[in-house]
Amino acid sequence: MVGLQHYLILAAAIFSIGLFGVMTRRNTIGILLGIELMMNAVNINLVAFARYSGQAAGMVFTVFTICITVAEAALGLAIVILLFRVRKTVMADHLDLLKG
Amino acid sequence: MLHTVFFYLLAAILVVSAIAVTTSKNLFHAVLWLALALTGTAGVFLLLDAEFLAAVQLLLYAGGIITIVVFAIVVTERLVGERLTQTNMRIGGGALISVVMLGFLVRVILYRPLPFERPDMGGDLTEMLGMAVATRYVLPFELLALLMLAGMLGAIYFARPED
Numbered sequence: 041m042v043g044l045q046h047y048l049i050l051a052a053a054i055f056s057i058g059l060f061g062v063m064t065r066r067n068t069i070g071i072l073l074g075i076e077l078m079m080n081a082v083n084i085n086l087v088a089f090a091r092y093s094g095q096a097a098g099m100v101f102t103v104f105t106i107c108i109t110v111a112e113a114a115l116g117l118a119i120v121i122l123l124f125r126v127r128k129t130v131m132a133d134h135l136d137l138l139k140g
Numbered sequence: 141m142l143h144t145v146f147f148y149l150l151a152a153i154l155v156v157s158a159i160a161v162t163t164s165k166n167l168f169h170a171v172l173w174l175a176l177a178l179t180g181t182a183g184v185f186l187l188l189d190a191e192f193l194a195a196v197q198l199l200l201y202a203g204g205i206i207t208i209v210v211f212a213i214v215v216t217e218r219l220v221g222e223r224l225t226q227t228n229m230r231i232g233g234g235a236l237i238s239v240v241m242l243g244f245l246v247r248v249i250l251y252r253p254l255p256f257e258r259p260d261m262g263g264d265l266t267e268m269l270g271m272a273v274a275t276r277y278v279l280p281f282e283l284l285a286l287l288m289l290a291g292m293l294g295a296i297y298f299a300r301p302e303d
Contacts, residue, residue: 061162
């Protein structure tokens, strides 16, 4: 039998893997992919909680988070393209413009 | 019983593809693995009786985000020739922090009494979702439309041709 905690542990695993990607990727697009994974884990949590508590409100918030994630990805990739145009690289460790 | 089998199958697919997203050397392969992970998440939504969310997930993530990420890679990467290592020097520390984070989360989840049984939702979930969005949550919904507009304008502004 699959209970709520199974879904939560699955989401926690995906979240941790996404965190690992965010911390270790050198490419800015790779970091964005890690953030997408983490957002995805949050969505699984929201839907699982909504289903096991019998209230549809959690699913409404999942609709919202999915839309916000899409806006975030579109803006993030636009910034990456702009960075590439200015610095000719998207490697995070070369983007030290703000270093004093 | 079938539900359990499908859950563990999807969980295995999700974890394997998520690890591949973070570790694969070629960024383009990582995006394809991400597409698999997002599709698997749509399957998890189906297991949780959220058919509408599964459709939204497939359309927006697997359709939309994958496409724009592929475009961004095409614009910013030289796919042939350049073979830079994709991970930085912090791989040990990153793995340690992730494992500690996972252990902490699993510990908290297992410590709490959580329900095993699913209550009856009392009707069609998609219908309930639509009713909730159009009545009680109509203000956040409109704000979301504003956010999408702002995001679109921002993306167009950032990616405008050089003048």
